Amino acid sequence: MTPFLVVFALFIVTPLVYSMYLSLFRNQLMGGTTFAGLDNYVTAFTDPKLWDGAGRVGLFLLVQVPIMLGLSLIAALAIDSGRLHGKEFFRVALFLPYAVPGVVAVLMWGFMYDDRLGLTGSLNDLVGFPLVDPYTKQWILTAIGNIVTWEFVGYNMLILYSALKTVPVEIYEAASIDGANQFRIVRSIKLPAVRGALVIATIFSILGSFQLFNEPNILKEIQPALISSFYTPNIYAYNLSFEGNQVSYAATVAIVMGLVTAIIAYVVQLRGTRKDA
Amino acid sequence: MAGYSYLRPRKSVTLTVLLGALIVYSVLPLTWMLFSITKTQPELLSSFGLWFSGPFALFDNLGQVVTHDDGIFLRWFANTLIYVVVGAGGATILATAAGYGLAKYRFRGRNVVFASILGAIAVPGTALAVPTFLLFSQVGLTNTMWAIILPSLVSPFGLYLMWVFSAEAVPTELLEAARVDGAGEWRTFFTISLRLLAPGIVTVALFAIVATWNNYFLPLIMLNDQDLYPLTLGLYQWLADASGIGAQPVFNLVITGSFLTVVPIVIAFLVLQRYWQSGLSAGSVKA
Numbered sequence: 001m002t003p004f005l006v007v008f009a010l011f012i013v014t015p016l017v018y019s020m021y022l023s024l025f026r027n028q029l030m031g032g033t034t035f036a037g038l039d040n041y042v043t044a045f046t047d048p049k050l051w052d053g054a055g056r057v058g059l060f061l062l063v064q065v066p067i068m069l070g071l072s073l074i075a076a077l078a079i080d081s082g083r084l085h086g087k088e089f090f091r092v093a094l095f096l097p098y099a100v101p102g103v104v105a106v107l108m109w110g111f112m113y114d115d116r117l118g119l120t121g122s123l124n125d126l127v128g129f130p131l132v133d134p135y136t137k138q139w140i141l142t143a144i145g146n147i148v149t150w151e152f153v154g155y156n157m158l159i160l161y162s163a164l165k166t167v168p169v170e171i172y173e174a175a176s177i178d179g180a181n182q183f184r185i186v187r188s189i190k191l192p193a194v195r196g197a198l199v200i201a202t203i204f205s206i207l208g209s210f211q212l213f214n215e216p217n218i219l220k221e222i223q224p225a226l227i228s229s230f231y232t233p234n235i236y237a238y239n240l241s242f243e244g245n246q247v248s249y250a251a252t253v254a255i256v257m258g259l260v261t262a263i264i265a266y267v268v269q270l271r272g273t274r275k276d277a
Numbered sequence: 278m279a280g281y282s283y284l285r286p287r288k289s290v291t292l293t294v295l296l297g298a299l300i301v302y303s304v305l306p307l308t309w310m311l312f313s314i315t316k317t318q319p320e321l322l323s324s325f326g327l328w329f330s331g332p333f334a335l336f337d338n339l340g341q342v343v344t345h346d347d348g349i350f351l352r353w354f355a356n357t358l359i360y361v362v363v364g365a366g367g368a369t370i371l372a373t374a375a376g377y378g379l380a381k382y383r384f385r386g387r388n389v390v391f392a393s394i395l396g397a398i399a400v401p402g403t404a405l406a407v408p409t410f411l412l413f414s415q416v417g418l419t420n421t422m423w424a425i426i427l428p429s430l431v432s433p434f435g436l437y438l439m440w441v442f443s444a445e446a447v448p449t450e451l452l453e454a455a456r457v458d459g460a461g462e463w464r465t466f467f468t469i470s471l472r473l474l475a476p477g478i479v480t481v482a483l484f485a486i487v488a489t490w491n492n493y494f495l496p497l498i499m500l501n502d503q504d505l506y507p508l509t510l511g512l513y514q515w516l517a518d519a520s521g522i523g524a525q526p527v528f529n530l531v532i533t534g535s536f537l538t539v540v541p542i543v544i545a546f547l548v549l550q551r552y553w554q555s556g557l558s559a560g561s562v563k564a
Contacts, residue, residue, distance in 0.1 A: 004375030004436065005390070007465045012397050015408035022408065071299065078296050083289040092550060096307070099546040101491035102537040103509040107516060108306040112314075113533070119309065119326045137452050154303065214493055221517050239406050242498065250407055273291065 022251040040252035049230040050253055054260070056141065057232050061209040069201060071149070072156035073194070077186060079157075080164040091161070095154035102151065106218040109147045111185040114222075140226045144215050148208070156201045163197035164190060197270030203265045210261040213238065233257045307539075314338055314536045320531045338533040343528055350537070352504060353511040356489060359422065360507055365485035366428035372432050372481050375437025377470065381452065391440075397433040410498050411504035424499035425507070429489050437482040442477030443470075483545075490542045508538045 025042050044050055072203045075094055079087050097105065113134035120132060134143035167189060175185050220227040229243070230236035233253060241250035258277040301518045309326050316324065324330030342350050369474050379391060409428060413419045418427070447470050455465045471478075494507045500506060503514065519527045 004371045004431075007427070007430045008397070008433070009373060010563050011409065011459050012405065012433070013393075018407075019408035022411070034284065038440070071409070075296060075299060078292055080385070081292070083287065083292050084295045085288050085290075086295060090296055090300060092547065095304050096301055096543065096546070099487055099542050100307070100539055101493070101509050101542070103512055104351075105306070106538055107531060107535050108310055111528070112309055113304060121340065122325055153299075154348070192564045210447060211556060217514060218516070221513070233292070237407065238498070247407070254407060 006125060018252060019251040021049045021254055022248050025248045031034070031057050031242075040249050041256070043249065044252050044256050048163050048235060050233060050256070052130055053233045053236050054257070056211050059146060059204060060141060060212065064148060064264060065202065065209060067145075068149045068153055069156055069198065069205065072154050073198070075153070075157045076160035076194070077162060079161060081182065082192070090159075095158055097151050097153070098155040100151070102214045105147055105151050106215050109143070109150070110219055110222045112145055130257065131146075135226060140223070144212075144219065147215050152208070153207070156205070159197050159201050160194050163194045166271060169192045182207050183194050195272065199269060202268055204274070206268065210234075210257060210264075281421065310532060310536055310539075314533045316529070317526075318505070319354060321528055321532070334529070335533075338529050340538075342530055342533045342537060343438055344528070349503065350508075350511065350534060353508045354507050354537075356422070356503040356505060357507040357509075358491070359488055360421045360425050360429070362428045365482065367426070367430045367488040368432040368435060368485040368489075369478060371438050372435035372485075373474065374480055375448075376436045376441075377443045377466070377474065379436075379440045379450065379488065380443035381470075394433045394436055399436060406494060406498055413499065420501050420505065421500050422505060425492070425496055425505075427487075428495060430486075432485055435485060438481050438484075439474075442480075443474060444476065446473045476552050479549055483552075485548050486545060487542065507533075512538060 017121065024037060025035055043098065075090075078084060079091055084090055100108075114120065120134060133139060169188060172185060175189060180188070211234055212232045216227050216231050217238075219234055220231075227235075229239045234257070237250045237253045237257075240246040240253065312327055312329060313321060315333050315335045315338075317331055317337070318330035320334075405428075410419060413424050418424050440463065451469060452465055455469055456462075460468070471500060485522075491509060492507065493513070496505075496507050496510045497513070500510065503511070506514065511530060515531045515534060516525060519531055
């Protein structure tokens with residue numbers, strides 16, 4: 001117990017407190033660091049670059065998370081239904097991308113997206129006109145969403161599938177004796193059974209969306225023109241502290257985004273559990 | 278309804294095919310990778326991605342990866358192993374001890390501890406990274422292996438899993454019986470609890486191993502010295518080398534290196550995923 005609390009205090013609590021402390025100061029080229037009170041927060045709330053990034057991850061969240069969790073839920077229900085040939089294979093193959101390092105996932109998709117050396121070119125050749133071009137302003141966010149979906153569909157499927165496994169077999173037997181068909185069983189037994197797991201998966205996905213960093217930051221190496229230095233709030237905070245020496249303001253950005261995330265996650269949790277009553 | 282039983286439903290070809298489409302999506306990039314590692318650099322740029330083309334260059338590519346830049350890839354591989362064994366191993370031990378302690382012993386402040394750990398799961402890792410970097414740079418820990426290992430020792434999610442798992446898997450009566458028989462707390466833990474906790478420990482270990490093996494953000498901000506890089510950051514470096522202006526194109530190295538990065542973690546994953554599954558679901562199943 002104690003060793004965990006020590007590392008917990010050192011590497012989670014201390015940095016958190018320190019970052020709150022930092023956010024109250026101002027870094028200047030001349031004159032060093034001065035106390036600034038809440039000035040940084042005022043700046044943050046009116047900073048168009050921050051809100052540009054926040055809007056982008058917000059849009060990402062509204063589109064990508066439902067698609068990903070929808071696919072995960074369908075897969076979990078299908079595997080749990082016992083009506084698949086080779087269900088073990090499906091479970092493992094779908095979960096496999098989770099083990100692939102994010103860097104490698106982006107590299108693979110990044111190459112495949114390229115219309116010169118990748119599959120996108122082959123697809124466009126096949127249909128005879130440029131159907132998709134991931135490396136344009138219109139497509140790039142979708143392209144990122146696809147990578148994230150690919151990485152986490154199986155992981156979320158497993159969370160939901162584990163919840164389905166906890167339903168006692170007797171309930172299904174009773175339902176089928178009562179004449180309930182598959183769809184009825186899904187609607188009345190299985191969906192209520194996975195709701196708690198779905199809320200948890202949603203919250204994790206929201207956290208992930210707001211923290212979006214790895215995928216766009218690596219794609220930036222391939223397509224520097226498409227990903228700005230404030231593409232997501234996290235990329236913005238990273239660039240502020242490591243390129244711009246604006247450590248205090250970076251800490252402020254991180255705290256503001258952390259608060260926004262916490263509020264949204266909390267609302268989801270409340271709504272998700274309220275229907276229990 | 279003759280012959281129909283919920284436990285043995287008819288297999289559905291339609292459903293299998295539908296879900297098969299999802300699987301194709303899942304394995305598509307990996308398939309592309311398997312074909313690509315057999316190609317030379319020019320073939321890579323010009324041939325169709327999902328079939329062989331040109332001379333079979335797999336062994337040549339592998340050779341280039343391990344010898345490029347005085348074999349730095351092997352160095353990155355060894356670094357990654359160190360980070361995983363010490364970081365993920367340590368995280369698993371700490372999470373197991375703490376989760377078990379939280380579940381099985383009453384002490385003052387228990388609820389506060391539990392609430393703050395649940396809260397910590399929700400703290401974005403990247404929000405911690407910048408202040409951690411600044412703190413580490415003040416004590417001279419940046420650009421050392423410790424900068425990667427120390428933060429990966431804390432796994433609030435692992436602790437949460439172990440807490441739930443210990444509460445379910447280890448009956449308190451069994452512990453009391455052992456105490457009545459005169460076994461000490463350590464002995465009880467090692468002879469009784471550890472065995473019951475095994476699936477949970479494997480689950481936590483696998484999450485920690487995947488997280489450490491795939492770690493990218495923390496090394497990105499903490500390390501300058503290429504000799505300390507893990508594989509993920511090394512590959513990122515090669516990609517940057519390959520895409521920069523006037524760069525030497527080493528796409529075949531990037532792709533073959535990626536392949537070598539994926540293979541060990543996928544093997545570990547396939548071997549252990551059976552336990553992983555049971556550990557995850559046992560968290561919520563009542564025996």
